[in-house]
Amino acid sequence: MNKKSRGSIYGLLAIIGGLAAGQLVAALKNGWHGPVVSIGNRVIDHVPAAIKTFAIGTFGVNDKTFLVLTILIVVLAISTFIGRKVAQGKEKIAITIVIALSAVGGSAALFDANSNVFSLLPSIFSGAAAIGILRWFADREEYSQISGVDLTRRDLFKAAGIIGGASIAATGLGRILHQRASVAVERLHIALPKPLKFLAKAPKDPARNIPGLSPLFTPNADFYRIDTSLSTPNISVDTWKLTIDGMVAKPLTLTYAELTSRPVFELDDTIACVSNDVGGNLVGNARWLGIRLDDLIREAAPNSGADQIMGYSSDGFSAGFPLAALDGRDAMIAIGMNGEALPVDHGFPARVIVPGLYGYVSATKWLTRLELTRFDQKQGYWIPRGWSAQAPIKTQSRIDTPTDGATVKSGTVAIAGVAWAPTRGISKVEVQIGDTPWRQATLGPELANTTWRQWWIDWSPISGNYKIMVRATDGKGDLQPMQRTAVEPNGAEGWHTIFVKAKDRL
Numbered sequence: 001m002n003k004k005s006r007g008s009i010y011g012l013l014a015i016i017g018g019l020a021a022g023q024l025v026a027a028l029k030n031g032w033h034g035p036v037v038s039i040g041n042r043v044i045d046h047v048p049a050a051i052k053t054f055a056i057g058t059f060g061v062n063d064k065t066f067l068v069l070t071i072l073i074v075v076l077a078i079s080t081f082i083g084r085k086v087a088q089g090k091e092k093i094a095i096t097i098v099i100a101l102s103a104v105g106g107s108a109a110l111f112d113a114n115s116n117v118f119s120l121l122p123s124i125f126s127g128a129a130a131i132g133i134l135r136w137f138a139d140r141e142e143y144s145q146i147s148g149v150d151l152t153r154r155d156l157f158k159a160a161g162i163i164g165g166a167s168i169a170a171t172g173l174g175r176i177l178h179q180r181a182s183v184a185v186e187r188l189h190i191a192l193p194k195p196l197k198f199l200a201k202a203p204k205d206p207a208r209n210i211p212g213l214s215p216l217f218t219p220n221a222d223f224y225r226i227d228t229s230l231s232t233p234n235i236s237v238d239t240w241k242l243t244i245d246g247m248v249a250k251p252l253t254l255t256y257a258e259l260t261s262r263p264v265f266e267l268d269d270t271i272a273c274v275s276n277d278v279g280g281n282l283v284g285n286a287r288w289l290g291i292r293l294d295d296l297i298r299e300a301a302p303n304s305g306a307d308q309i310m311g312y313s314s315d316g317f318s319a320g321f322p323l324a325a326l327d328g329r330d331a332m333i334a335i336g337m338n339g340e341a342l343p344v345d346h347g348f349p350a351r352v353i354v355p356g357l358y359g360y361v362s363a364t365k366w367l368t369r370l371e372l373t374r375f376d377q378k379q380g381y382w383i384p385r386g387w388s389a390q391a392p393i394k395t396q397s398r399i400d401t402p403t404d405g406a407t408v409k410s411g412t413v414a415i416a417g418v419a420w421a422p423t424r425g426i427s428k429v430e431v432q433i434g435d436t437p438w439r440q441a442t443l444g445p446e447l448a449n450t451t452w453r454q455w456w457i458d459w460s461p462i463s464g465n466y467k468i469m470v471r472a473t474d475g476k477g478d479l480q481p482m483q484r485t486a487v488e489p490n491g492a493e494g495w496h497t498i499f500v501k502a503k504d505r506l
């Protein structure tokens with residue numbers, strides 16, 4: 001291949017690689033742009049209105065795309081010139097031009113909205129990557145001069161493959177990061193609708209006096225997270241839609257604005273994972289804000305044959321629960337969690353919450369569709385994988401403090417934890433230490449029969465080794481079963497048991 005063509009390819013690859021590196025860096029922060037977009041923004045700022053109108057008229061709504069493409073073509077044309085300089089052994093000239101280009105991009109970026117000195121980073125990285133690639137080609141050129149072995153077509157193909165592949169990967173990754181950053185920003189700016197009636201402010205939380213006890217409300221940042229997604233879906237409310245269809249007389253589609261203009265209500269509800277083993281922490285309590293699910297389903301007018309509501313998420317997950325579960329309980333499409341828009345990890349912009357059912361059969365995050373169907377026709381994601389089709393949350397109680405295996409100081413020790421049985425509520429929690437009789441624990445406030453209750457007892461141990469057990473009775477008077485069972489297929493049973501050592505001095 002002759003010098004000219006070879007050089008053109010060097011230049012093109014260097015600039016493509018450089019631009020891709022810039023895109024990736026630009027994606028790291030909302031408002032950062034690659035050099036080409038920043039230059040385009042400045043052109044738009046300075047072009048006279050008449051030309052703008054002409055461009056929009058001639059190229060339609062795609063005037064921006066056209067502009068970016070034009071700049072790209074100019075830059076690529078310059079890149080072939082740069083590459084030829086490298087092939088001619090004039091590496092310094094080539095590098096100087098790249099630095100000048102990245103300076104132009106960087107200066108343009110300084111005028112982008114909300115820019116600061118860090119807005120230069122995408123252009124700097126673009127320039128650095130392009131120079132790196134050019135220098136590699138320059139070395140190869142020098143080597144072929146000395147050895148007399150020319151860079152073959154195959155070598156060039158290989159280089160093009162590597163740089164092209166890396167550029168596509170970097171741009172793709174940049175897109176994902178950018179989408180993530182923009183949905184995160186969008187979420188922060190959402191003004192949640194106000195419920196007709198706010199729930200009472202949470203009562204004083206005993207957890208503050210008992211270190212280690214779970215707080216009444218689990219902070220969003222500490223809330224357990226379970227899902228099958230490798231990368232969290234980042235869904236903009238501008239494009240999100242919910243469809244209710246299947247065995248219904250009146251299928252219905254709602255935008256985020258339509259959904260959230262309906263009456264909303266607050267619900268205190270403890271959700272739990274079926275995989276939560278005895279004593280485990282795949283459970284949390286939140287104040288949810290949402291739209292009544294029974295109202296929406298009634299509007300869609302289910303056929304008499306339908307017996308299951310299947311929720312689908314944007315990432316292919318599904319969870320089905322009985323239509324009959326809408327028995328007046330406060331099932332909702334949740335849009336808010338503990339006073340904020342639903343966090344992205346917990347299903348932004350909307351998810352299902354059905355009090356009393358394990359997450360895998362009900363709590364579809366990133367919800368996009370509700371289908372009325374039949375249990376004998378459709379199965380949710382986890383059902384063919386060995387889990388029960390119907391799965392109400394079992395009564396569980398947990399000792400939060402002391403922890404299993406802990407050493408405590410003789411004297412006064414609090415034994416405390418939480419117990420839950422949504423939607424039955426908790427009426428009693430008992431603790432047994434060693435072989436002594438069961439003691440009834442003090443119960444914390446009951447927010448609702450859908451939430452957990454904190455419990456605690458004071459204990460004055462003398463030094464020694466102790467076995468401590470807890471058991472709860474639900475609001476219907478049923479004691480939780482003693483016999484341990486596995487989490488599969490429909491949730492663990494058994495009394496949480498820990499072993500603790502008490503010592504006079506720690």
Ligand SMILES: Nc1nc2c(c(=O)[nH]1)N[C@H]1C(S)=C(S)[C@@H](COP(=O)(O)O)O[C@H]1N2
Pocket residue numbers: 223224225226227228229272273274313314315317345346347358359360362363364365366
């Ligand atoms: N889209 C989607 N929704 C999902 C899941 C999932 O894998 N994908 N997992 C479910 C399970 S098994 C549980 S326990 C709850 C957990 O909700 P959280 O992550 O908000 O605590 O979400 C449910 N919703």
Ligand SMILES: [Mo]
Pocket residue numbers: 226272273274275359360
């Ligand atoms: Mo789960």
